[in-house]
Amino acid sequence: MSLLDNLNAGGGIFAMAGTTRFIRLRAKRKTNSYNPAQNEPDWSVPPDELAIMGALSSSSSTRTPDTLDTQTESTAYLTIPDPTADIRTGDRIRADPDDGRLWDVDGFPSKDVNAFTGWRPTLECRLTERKG
Structure with missing residues (x-):
């Protein structure tokens, strides 16, 4: 165990006091009607939910203005103090309580590690929100 591990144990000086509650949504899977050997997310049924802090x-x-539609795409990053949180590409994230915003996890979640001590402080997810 390193000095950083000891300082951060139990919240320590590196605790993330600014975290808020989010809900991770994971779609159930269904068979692809065009290729039965593959499956795809099924957002038409209630997804699996997991409460996380981040x-x-x-x-x-x-x-992006268009003649038929205008779309706004926003990028954000969610930093989670639990590096073992169950988040994958394709999941969705919403705030709790729900404020109407919904983000897609569109990149591989990053579990950075300290090369000298093996300490994994956080999990970081790249999110995209699309409106329009």
Whole structure:
């Protein structure tokens, strides 16, 4: 165990006091009607839910006007103090209580590790929100 592990044990000086509650949504799987050997997410049935604590930091937004529709795409990062949290690409994240925003986990969650001590402080997920 390293000095950082001891300092962070039980919340220590590196505790993430700014975390809020989120819900991880994971779709159940269904067989692809065109290729029965594959399956795909089925968002038409209630998804599996998991409560997590994390800190959301918004990165950037892009608005794409079109003659038929206007879409806004926003990128954010969710930092979770539990590096073992069950989050995968394809999951969705929503705030709790629900404020109407919904993000897709669109990249592989990052479990950074200290090369010298093996300490894994957090799990970081890249999120995308699309409106329009």
